[in-house]
Amino acid sequence: MRLRFRPVETSFYDHFSTSAQHLVVGAGLLAEMLTEGADKESVAKQMREAEHAADETTHTIVKQVNSTFVTPFDREDIYALASGLDDVMDMMDEAVDMVLLYEPKVLPAELLDQVELLQRCADLTATVMPGLRSMQSLDEFWIEINRLENAGDRNHRRIMAHLFSGEFKAMEVLKLKDIAEALEGSIDAFEKVANTIEQIAVKES
Amino acid sequence: MRLRFRPVETSFYDHFSTSAQHLVVGAGLLAEMLTEGADKESVAKQMREAEHAADETTHTIVKQVNSTFVTPFDREDIYALASGLDDVMDMMDEAVDMVLLYEPKVLPAELLDQVELLQRCADLTATVMPGLRSMQSLDEFWIEINRLENAGDRNHRRIMAHLFSGEFKAMEVLKLKDIAEALEGSIDAFEKVANTIEQIAVKES
Amino acid sequence: MRLRFRPVETSFYDHFSTSAQHLVVGAGLLAEMLTEGADKESVAKQMREAEHAADETTHTIVKQVNSTFVTPFDREDIYALASGLDDVMDMMDEAVDMVLLYEPKVLPAELLDQVELLQRCADLTATVMPGLRSMQSLDEFWIEINRLENAGDRNHRRIMAHLFSGEFKAMEVLKLKDIAEALEGSIDAFEKVANTIEQIAVKES
Numbered sequence: 001m002r003l004r005f006r007p008v009e010t011s012f013y014d015h016f017s018t019s020a021q022h023l024v025v026g027a028g029l030l031a032e033m034l035t036e037g038a039d040k041e042s043v044a045k046q047m048r049e050a051e052h053a054a055d056e057t058t059h060t061i062v063k064q065v066n067s068t069f070v071t072p073f074d075r076e077d078i079y080a081l082a083s084g085l086d087d088v089m090d091m092m093d094e095a096v097d098m099v100l101l102y103e104p105k106v107l108p109a110e111l112l113d114q115v116e117l118l119q120r121c122a123d124l125t126a127t128v129m130p131g132l133r134s135m136q137s138l139d140e141f142w143i144e145i146n147r148l149e150n151a152g153d154r155n156h157r158r159i160m161a162h163l164f165s166g167e168f169k170a171m172e173v174l175k176l177k178d179i180a181e182a183l184e185g186s187i188d189a190f191e192k193v194a195n196t197i198e199q200i201a202v203k204e205s
Numbered sequence: 206m207r208l209r210f211r212p213v214e215t216s217f218y219d220h221f222s223t224s225a226q227h228l229v230v231g232a233g234l235l236a237e238m239l240t241e242g243a244d245k246e247s248v249a250k251q252m253r254e255a256e257h258a259a260d261e262t263t264h265t266i267v268k269q270v271n272s273t274f275v276t277p278f279d280r281e282d283i284y285a286l287a288s289g290l291d292d293v294m295d296m297m298d299e300a301v302d303m304v305l306l307y308e309p310k311v312l313p314a315e316l317l318d319q320v321e322l323l324q325r326c327a328d329l330t331a332t333v334m335p336g337l338r339s340m341q342s343l344d345e346f347w348i349e350i351n352r353l354e355n356a357g358d359r360n361h362r363r364i365m366a367h368l369f370s371g372e373f374k375a376m377e378v379l380k381l382k383d384i385a386e387a388l389e390g391s392i393d394a395f396e397k398v399a400n401t402i403e404q405i406a407v408k409e410s
Numbered sequence: 411m412r413l414r415f416r417p418v419e420t421s422f423y424d425h426f427s428t429s430a431q432h433l434v435v436g437a438g439l440l441a442e443m444l445t446e447g448a449d450k451e452s453v454a455k456q457m458r459e460a461e462h463a464a465d466e467t468t469h470t471i472v473k474q475v476n477s478t479f480v481t482p483f484d485r486e487d488i489y490a491l492a493s494g495l496d497d498v499m500d501m502m503d504e505a506v507d508m509v510l511l512y513e514p515k516v517l518p519a520e521l522l523d524q525v526e527l528l529q530r531c532a533d534l535t536a537t538v539m540p541g542l543r544s545m546q547s548l549d550e551f552w553i554e555i556n557r558l559e560n561a562g563d564r565n566h567r568r569i570m571a572h573l574f575s576g577e578f579k580a581m582e583v584l585k586l587k588d589i590a591e592a593l594e595g596s597i598d599a600f601e602k603v604a605n606t607i608e609q610i611a612v613k614e615s
Contacts, residue, residue: 103574157299
């Protein structure tokens with residue numbers, strides 16, 4: 001007789017879904033942080049809480065990998081996916097922190113274009129997570145995240161060209177460049193998550 | 206009876222050779238871009254085309270890995286090598302784009318030293334690719350790329366010291382630093398390709 | 411009969427211990443380099459020697475992996491650990507080089523806080539290396555290095571906020587930012603070493 005009900009495996013998918021949900025929250029807070037008139041202190045505090053919650057989900061997954069005999073896919077891949085999702089949160093948290101600490105005089109509107117891409121990445125990732133169980137329709141996800149990452153790359157270069165245009169002082173450029181790079185790094189981190197998922201799907205197929 | 210003729214496997218080597226050839230073209234365009242009096246718009250356009258061609262070769266390899274039953278070496282290693290070669294192209298393309306978009310006032314001659322190293326890395330990689338089939342003389346390749354990468358590191362530090370010498374304005378330093386880092390990143394990306402090849406060779410030996 | 415005495419395996423642990431000892435030396439030299447009144451030329455020269463010695467240990471390990479039939483743990487993990495330890499040394503060497511070449515006017519005291527964390531990472535890593543053989547008490551090591559890395563992250567953001575406060579000229583900020591990032595990168599590199607060790611321990615347990 002083969003048992004159908006495998007509670008431990010199932011909960012991995014649930015944790016990954018929770019992890020992706022944290023990223024939706026984080027991307028939303030990042031958007032708020034970059035909006036004019038935002039209460040920066042308060043948003044940064046919420047972001048810290050979201051980051052801690054994400055950390056706990058990651059720890060839960062890692063502990064579970066180490067204590068579970070049968071895992072739904074390779075231990076290494078579970079670890080890679082969990083830490084990949086965690087990396088996205090860390091980078092978005094870093095971006096929020098920089099906006100708070102560096103106190104840039106202006107926040108060019110193009111930065112919000114990047115956060116919009118980030119929010120779409122987060123939404124897509126949260127949508128696809130329950131589909132991990134059946135390994136279906138993951139190709140489209142991977143293609144779409146790659147498309148968003150390419151768009152983010154182009155945005156980033158335009159932002160940098162703007163920062164270097166002579167409109168801003170060198171010190172402001174330094175601050176905004178760091179923030180822009182943290183946003184681009186967050187999008188790259190989503191692409192790494194998509195690549196990990198794609199690799200898992202290829203193995204399982 | 207064992208079949209001698211394995212057309213599918215063979216074509217992997219051909220695609221990798223094509224991929225390395227794209228890098229030779231890309232490194233040449235990068236050299237042109239940094240040469241005084243270059244038609245920057247036109248070179249950047251050719252670079253975009255070269256980058257697209259490289260992308261297509263990468264996609265062909267990845268699609269083939271997923272649809273081929275017997276591969277000449279581990280699927281993961283084929284994937285790592287294909288995306289490693291693609292990363293080099295992306296970084297060189299980024300460097301060209303920065304020179305076009307940032308419009309630095311001068312391009313210090315030391316930057317061309319870095320591109321010369323890059324061209325030697327590209328030539329070596331293109332030369333060694335057909336040798337992948339026999340896994341021969343790869344040690345020398347790996348040692349030489351590592352030597353070039355060390356030389357690139359030293360060049361990079363000298364370039365940075367020059368940029369920080371007080372000869373350039375802060376804004377120019379910011380632009381040139383980004384370009385110099387993209388060049389150094391391209392050389393590093395070649396080293397990663399060499400490491401991947403070395404790891405494949407160790408496994409196969 | 412099972413042979414108890416396996417000299418070749420044993421020496422891997424010895425080499426890893428040597429490798430970690432190089433990092434203790436390197437972190438000490440980095441601390442000296444950032445101390446007021448240091449003979450920068452002389453410290454940088456000692457650092458180069460320490461870096462070469464570390465390189466040789468790494469090469470010895472890699473050569474031994476390729477020529478040994480039975481290794482104490484997976485070849486890939488030995489390779490990852492050896493090159494992870496080597497990366498820490500390279501980053502600390504880079505930081506020393508930057509202090510020498512960039513000639514920053516002042517070195518903010520907070521940079522020494524980072525080096526203190528680095529020294530604790532190096533000491534911990536050197537202490538834990540002989541324990542690799544028994545795979546004991548590695549959890550605490552991993553947790554502590556992660557704690558230090560988090561502290562380093564927070565330090566780094568404070569350093570950046572200070573650099574951007576208006577107290578320093580843009581050119582000085584550029585120099586100090588590079589140095590601060592090399593220090594943070596060194597701590598991150600220790601975290602990667604700790605993650606590799608943790609992964610080895612999980613596999614072996």
